[in-house]
Amino acid sequence: xxxxxxxxxxxxxxxxxxxxxxxxxxxxxxxxxxxxxxxxxxxxxxxxxxxxxxxxxxxxxxxxxxxxxxxxxxxxxxxxxxxxxxxxxxxxxxxxxxxxxxxxxxxxxxxxxxxxxxxxxxxxxxxxxxxxxxxxxxxxxxxxxxxxxxxxxxxxxxxxxxxxxxxxxxxxxxxxxxxxxxxxxxxxxxxxxxxxxxxxxxxxxxxxxxxxxxxxxxxxxxxxxxxxxxxxxxxxxxxxxxxxxxxxxxxxxxxxxxxxxxxxxxxxxxxxxxxxxxxxxxxxxxxxxxxxxxxxxxxxxxxxxxxxxxxxxxxxxxxxxxxxxxxxxxxxxxxxxxxxxxxxxxxxxxxxxxxxxxxxxxxxxxxxxxxxxxxxxxxxxxxxxxxxxxxxxxxxxxxxxxxxxxxxxxxxxxxxxxxxxxxxxx
Amino acid sequence: xxxxxxxxxxxxxxxxxxxxxxxxxxxxxxxxxxxxxxxxxxxxxxxxxxxxxxxxxxxxxxxxxxxxxxxxxxxxxxxxxxxxxxxxxxxxxxxxxxxxxxxxxxxxxxxxxxxxxxxxxxxxxxxxxxxxxxxxxxxxxxxxxxxxxxxxxxxxxxxxxxxxxxxxxxxxxxxxxxxxxxxxxxxxxxxxxxxxxxxxxxxxxxxxxxxxxxxxxxxxxxxxxxxxxxxxxxxxxxxxxxxxxxxxxxxxxxxxxxxxxxxxxxxxxxxxxxxxxxxxxxxxxxxxxxxxxxxxxxxxxxxxxx
Numbered sequence: 001x002x003x004x005x006x007x008x009x010x011x012x013x014x015x016x017x018x019x020x021x022x023x024x025x026x027x028x029x030x031x032x033x034x035x036x037x038x039x040x041x042x043x044x045x046x047x048x049x050x051x052x053x054x055x056x057x058x059x060x061x062x063x064x065x066x067x068x069x070x071x072x073x074x075x076x077x078x079x080x081x082x083x084x085x086x087x088x089x090x091x092x093x094x095x096x097x098x099x100x101x102x103x104x105x106x107x108x109x110x111x112x113x114x115x116x117x118x119x120x121x122x123x124x125x126x127x128x129x130x131x132x133x134x135x136x137x138x139x140x141x142x143x144x145x146x147x148x149x150x151x152x153x154x155x156x157x158x159x160x161x162x163x164x165x166x167x168x169x170x171x172x173x174x175x176x177x178x179x180x181x182x183x184x185x186x187x188x189x190x191x192x193x194x195x196x197x198x199x200x201x202x203x204x205x206x207x208x209x210x211x212x213x214x215x216x217x218x219x220x221x222x223x224x225x226x227x228x229x230x231x232x233x234x235x236x237x238x239x240x241x242x243x244x245x246x247x248x249x250x251x252x253x254x255x256x257x258x259x260x261x262x263x264x265x266x267x268x269x270x271x272x273x274x275x276x277x278x279x280x281x282x283x284x285x286x287x288x289x290x291x292x293x294x295x296x297x298x299x300x301x302x303x304x305x306x307x308x309x310x311x312x313x314x315x316x317x318x319x320x321x322x323x324x325x326x327x328x329x330x331x332x333x334x335x336x337x338x339x340x341x342x343x344x345x346x347x348x349x350x351x352x353x354x355x356x357x358x359x360x361x362x363x364x365x366x367x368x369x370x371x372x373x374x375x376x377x378x379x380x381x382x383x384x385x386x387x388x389x390x391x392x393x394x395x396x397x398x399x400x401x402x403x404x405x406x407x408x409x410x411x412x413x414x415x416x417x418x419x420x421x422x423x424x425x426x
Numbered sequence: 427x428x429x430x431x432x433x434x435x436x437x438x439x440x441x442x443x444x445x446x447x448x449x450x451x452x453x454x455x456x457x458x459x460x461x462x463x464x465x466x467x468x469x470x471x472x473x474x475x476x477x478x479x480x481x482x483x484x485x486x487x488x489x490x491x492x493x494x495x496x497x498x499x500x501x502x503x504x505x506x507x508x509x510x511x512x513x514x515x516x517x518x519x520x521x522x523x524x525x526x527x528x529x530x531x532x533x534x535x536x537x538x539x540x541x542x543x544x545x546x547x548x549x550x551x552x553x554x555x556x557x558x559x560x561x562x563x564x565x566x567x568x569x570x571x572x573x574x575x576x577x578x579x580x581x582x583x584x585x586x587x588x589x590x591x592x593x594x595x596x597x598x599x600x601x602x603x604x605x606x607x608x609x610x611x612x613x614x615x616x617x618x619x620x621x622x623x624x625x626x627x628x629x630x631x632x633x634x635x636x637x638x639x640x641x642x643x644x645x646x647x648x649x650x651x652x653x654x655x656x657x658x659x660x661x662x663x664x665x666x667x668x669x670x671x672x673x674x675x676x677x678x679x680x681x682x683x684x685x686x687x688x689x690x691x692x693x694x695x696x697x698x699x700x701x702x703x704x705x706x707x708x709x710x711x712x713x714x715x716x717x718x719x720x721x722x723x724x725x726x727x728x729x730x731x732x
Binding site: 083086089090092093094111112114115117196198200256257258259260261262263265270388389390391393394397398400401404406407415418419422423426 | 474476477478479480491494495496497557558560561562563564565577578580582583584585586587671673674675677678679680691692693694695696697698701
C-alpha cells in the first residue's frame with residue numbers, strides 16, 4: 001500500500017513537472033538552454049519584409065549571411081517602396097502572418113504597436129547581445145513612449161550634399177566643406193550654372209530638392225518641421241523662405257523647375273550639386289562618369305539634417321517569433337550591421353559600430369570627405385519621416401506649385417499646413 | 427385532376443429552381459463582390475478606421491470634415507470637369523475614328539489594328555510612356571518640336587497649368603476605353619441601312635447633313651451606351667492613367683486630382699480608410715447621378731428605330 005502511494009506521488013510529481021515544462025517551453029524564451037533553442041530554430045524559415053532588393057553580391061547580402069550564421073532559412077519579401085507602408089498596414093489589419101519580420105518606417109512604429117501588430121522585444125533583449133544602450137540619441141528618443149522596445153533600427157541614414165568635382169574644378173570654385181553656409185551654396189550654384197545662347201540652361205548649379213531634401217532646407221531655414229510631442233507638422237517662415245529661394249533659383253535657371261522628367265540630373269552630369277540621401281553613395285559607387293564627393297548639407301539658420309531608418313520588428317502573428325529574433329539579433333550584431341553599411345553606405349545606429357567606419361563604401365573611390373557623414377549624423381533628427389507620407393508629399397506638391405509660379409510661397413505653405421492639420425490626428 | 431395540377435406545380439417548381447440555380451453563380455458573385463463591399467463601404471464611412479485596422483464609430487464626422495475640406499471641393503470640381511470633358515473628347519474621337527475606318531479603302535484592317543494597338547497596352551504602361559514623351563528637358567515631344575522648329579522647345583507639358591489638360595486629354599484618346607468605343611461605333615455604323623444614304627444622295631445631301639440627319643440619329647443608342655461607359659470609366663478608371671502621370675496629389679497644383687486619386691491618397695498614404703470610404707460614397711453617388719442624368723437626357727435625344 002505504501003509502495004503504491006509512493007509510486008503514485010512519483011507519477012504525480014513527474015506529471016506536474018512535465019506539464020510545467022511543456023508550458024514554459026511554449027513561451028520559449030524563459031527556460032531551456034540557449035543551445036537547445038538554437039538547435040530548435042535551426043532549419044526553420046523566417047520571412048522578412050523589406051522595400052529594397054538584397055545585394056546581389058552574396059558577401060554583401062546580410063540576409064544570406066544571417067542564414068549562414070544562424071542556420072535559419074531567411075526568405076526576403078520585397079515590397080515596392082511606393083506601396084511599402086500601406087501594404088504593411090494592410091498586413092497588420094488582416095492579421096497576415098506571411099512575414100515574420102517587418103522592417104517598419106518611423107511613422108508606422110507607434111501605430112503598429114498600438115494596433116498590436118508587432119510585439120515588444122524586451123524579454124528577448126534581456127538575454128541578448130544587442131547593444132540597445134548604445135543607439136544614437138535620436139533613435140532612443142523615437143522609441144521612448146511606446147511602452148516597450150517594439151523595433152530595432154537597422155541603420156541610420158542621413159542626407160548629404162553631393163557635388164561634381166569636375167564642374168567645380170572647371171569653374172575654379174573651391175570644393176564645399178562641412179562648414180559651408182547656405183549663402184556659400186547659393187553663390188556657388190549661381191557660378192556653376194551655364195547657359196546656352198538662347199538663355200536656356202545647359203548646366204544647372206544645383207538639382208531641385210527631392211521629396212526628402214525639401215525638409216532639410218526647411219529645417220535649416222529655422223522651422224521645426226516635426227513636433228514629436230504632438231506628432232504634428234510645424235512649418236512657417238522657414239518654409240516660406242526656402243520655397244522662395246528655390247523658386248528664385250528655378251526662375252533664374254540655376255535649378256530646373258519641377259517637371260515629369262524622371263532622370264537624375266546629377267548622375268547624368270547636368271547639375272553640379274544635389275541634396276540627396278546618404279544611401280546614394282552606395283548606388284553611385286564608381287558608376288558615375290565624373291569625380292564626385294560629399295559634404296554636409298549647407299547650414300542656413302540652423303544646422304539641420306533628417307535621419308532615416310527602418311526598424312526590425314516582429315509580427316505579432318508570426319509563428320516563428322523566436323527564430324525571427326535570432327535573425328534580428330544577427331542583423332543587429334556587428335557583423336550584420338557592417339555588411340549593411342558596406343552594401344548601402346549607411347552607418348549603423350549603434351554608435352560603437354558606426355565609429356569603425358564600415359559605411360565608407362569601397363567602390364565610391366572618389367569620396368574623400370567621409371567626415372561629412374558623421375557631421376551630418378550629429379545634426380540628424382527624425383523629422384518629416386515621422387509624418388504620414390500623404391501629408392509630406394502634399395506639402396512638396398504645394399511647394400512645387402509655388403516654384404512653378406502657380407501660387408505664392410506663402411499660399412503654398414499655408415495650404416500645406418492646413419492639409420496637415422486636417423489629416424494628422426485622425 | 428389533382429394529380430395533374432400537382433405534377434404541373436412540381437414541374438413549375440423544378441423550372442424555378444433550375445432558373446435560380448443558373449442565376450446562383452451570378453447572385454453569389456454579386457452579393458460577395460458588389461453588394462457586401464458596397465454596404466461595408468457605407469458602414470466603414472461612419473468610422474475612423476485606419477489602414478492598420480484600428481476603428482471606432484464616429485457617426486457623420488467623416489462627411490462633415492470632408493465637406494469642410496478645400497482639398498475635397500477642389501477634387502470634386504476636377505472630377506466633374508475631367509469626367510465631362512473626357513467623356514465628350516473620347517466619344518467624339520471614337521466616332522470620328524470609326525467613321526474614317528468605315529470608309530471602304532485598302533488597308534482598312536491595318537489602320538484599325540494600328541489605332542487599336544495602344545488601347546490594348548496596360549494603362550499604367552501607357553501612362554509611363556506618355557510621361558516620358560511629355561518630359562520637359564528629355565521629353566520626346568519637345569525633342570521633335572525642337573528639331574522641327576530649330577528652337578530649343580522647353581514646354582513643361584504636364585506641370586504647366588496651360589498645357590496639362592491638353593496633354594492629359596490627348597493621352598485619354600489612346601486608352602482602352604476609347605479603342606473599345608471605336609469598335610462599338612464601327613459595328614453600329616455597319617448596321618445603318620445603306621438605303622438611307624442612297625436616298626440622301628438622290629436628294630443631294632452634303633456629307634455633314636448625312637452625318638447629322640442619318641448617321642448620328644441611327645447610332646444614338648450606341649452613343650448613349652458609350653457615353654455612360656465613358657463616364658463611369660472616367661470616374662473610376664482615371665486613377666490608373668493619372669497616378670503615374672501626375673501623382674497622388676494631381677500635380678500641378680491639384681489640377682488633376684480627381685476623387686479616385688484623393689481616395690487613394692487618404693486611404694493608403696494617410697491611412698484614413700474611414701475618411702476615404704466617405705469619399706468613395708460620394709464618388710458612388712456622383713456615378714449614379716451621371717448615369718441617371720444621361721438616361722434622362724437620352725429620352726429626348728436618342729432615337730430607337732423600333
